[in-house]
Amino acid sequence: MYIESIELSNYRNYSNVKVEFGKNTNILYGDNAQGKTNILESIYMAATTKSHRKNTQDKDIIKIGEDESHIRLFVNKKDISHKIDMHLRKSKNKGVAIDGIPIRRATELYGLLNVIFFSPEDLTIIKNGPAERRRFMDLELCQISRLYYQNLASYNRILNQRNNLLKQIYHNRSLIDTLDVWNMQLVDYGSRIIKERRNFIDMMNEIIGEIHSHLTSGKEKLEIVYECNVDEDKFDETLQEKTEMDIRYSSTQSGPHRDDISFLINGIDARKYGSQGQQRTVALSLKMAEIKLVKRIINDNPILLLDDVMSELDTSRRDALIEEIKDIQTIITCTGYDDFVKEQVIINNVYRVVEGTATRVRTEEA
Numbered sequence: 605m606y607i608e609s610i611e612l613s614n615y616r617n618y619s620n621v622k623v624e625f626g627k628n629t630n631i632l633y634g635d636n637a638q639g640k641t642n643i644l645e646s647i648y649m650a651a652t653t654k655s656h657r658k659n660t661q662d663k664d665i666i667k668i669g670e671d672e673s674h675i676r677l678f679v680n681k682k683d684i685s686h687k688i689d690m691h692l693r694k695s696k697n698k699g700v701a702i703d704g705i706p707i708r709r710a711t712e713l714y715g716l717l718n719v720i721f722f723s724p725e726d727l728t729i730i731k732n733g734p735a736e737r738r739r740f741m742d743l744e745l746c747q748i749s750r751l752y753y754q755n756l757a758s759y760n761r762i763l764n765q766r767n768n769l770l771k772q773i774y775h776n777r778s779l780i781d782t783l784d785v786w787n788m789q790l791v792d793y794g795s796r797i798i799k800e801r802r803n804f805i806d807m808m809n810e811i812i813g814e815i816h817s818h819l820t821s822g823k824e825k826l827e828i829v830y831e832c833n834v835d836e837d838k839f840d841e842t843l844q845e846k847t848e849m850d851i852r853y854s855s856t857q858s859g860p861h862r863d864d865i866s867f868l869i870n871g872i873d874a875r876k877y878g879s880q881g882q883q884r885t886v887a888l889s890l891k892m893a894e895i896k897l898v899k900r901i902i903n904d905n906p907i908l909l910l911d912d913v914m915s916e917l918d919t920s921r922r923d924a925l926i927e928e929i930k931d932i933q934t935i936i937t938c939t940g941y942d943d944f945v946k947e948q949v950i951i952n953n954v955y956r957v958v959e960g961t962a963t964r965v966r967t968e969e970a
């Protein structure tokens with residue numbers, strides 16, 4: 605699959621802009637704070653209905669002073685062009701249409717456009733806290749499994765309700781009998797999440813070892829370990845055991861919302877003992893494994909959005925990444941496009957981004 609074009613109106617610092625893309629490498633370059641990442645964000649929105657930026661609401665995305673924003677994206681899949689329209693409104697839910705037909709649920713969009721976002725923040729995933737690593741699993745799994753998205757949304761809803769009830773029980777013990785109903789549902793959705801995460805990590809492990817070994821010239825053996833907070837078969841039992849503690853803290857102490865993943869380099873935990881360089885290489889291996897896995901699952905090439913990441917990598921790691929992305933559409937942001945890749949990949953379109961405008965400075969049909 606590849607994106608043919610995107611048009612934005614009143615999106616972040618853009619009034620109106622249209623950007624066309626070729627099937628290989630496309631570059632958006634410009635100084636800081638001009639709007640390069642905003643274009644990548646809009647593509648991610650069109651694919652997932654959400655921003656890649658954490659805690660972002662639609663009203664933050666709409667251009668300051670405006671009430672609505674539009675995204676129109678054309679994606680080509682197996683030689684058929686599909687149109688995704690997204691309409692963001694300040695105080696209402698967003699409207700989404702595929703090929704002119706409105707959809708009711710975000711999940712109907714999933715799978716039409718598969719994108720992988722890679723930014724410098726991804727390179728710190730190993731040393732960051734568990735929430736970042738859970739977010740990585742969730743974002744990935746949501747894109748490859750509609751069911752996962754639904755289960756996760758239901759789990760989070762039940763978790764919230766259970767936590768609210770715990771607060772009430774703290775003040776009024778007689779409500780404790782109602783906890784069982786929420787426990788049952790939490791266990792039901794939670795067990796499905798745990799199973800899918802375990803399966804995902806297994807699939808990643810089939811791929812990542814070879815990638816990491818290649819990146820480290822055979823010196824390091826990498827394994828991902830799913831650190832499940834609670835075994836799915838014992839989830840109900842654990843909730844029962846920890847009821848008093850949950851009431852005391854007014855929050856649920858066990859469940860997949862507390863999961864983590866660890867990365868073992870030659871058997872040693874890279875989160876604790878890895879050097880900064882090792883941690884960044886593991887993060888790169890993780891991204892490259894993600895690309896491979898998505899390719900395998902969707903039986904097509906996903907689209908890679910590289911947000912100013914090349915300048916963060918040394919030559920050998922950059923070359924390894926470039927080798928991996930040769931056959932997939934890549935949209936790269938950078939401050940100067942002469943710096944890299946020119947000789948090694950087919951560059952299609954180059955846009956210069958300045959203060960919410962994007963001007964094509966080079967076109968080369970592959």
Ligand SMILES: Nc1ncnc2c1ncn2[C@@H]1O[C@H](COP(=O)(O)OP(=O)(O)OP(=O)(O)O)[C@@H](O)[C@H]1O
Pocket residue numbers: 615616617618634635636637638639640641642643664665666667668912937957
């Ligand atoms: N809702 C909004 N309305 C208007 N402008 C916005 C809005 N949200 C963000 N901006 C502007 O968008 C610009 C940032 O754009 P973006 O994050 O795409 O920068 P960038 O070109 O990727 O820069 P960098 O290289 O620093 O990451 C800033 O000037 C910011 O003020």
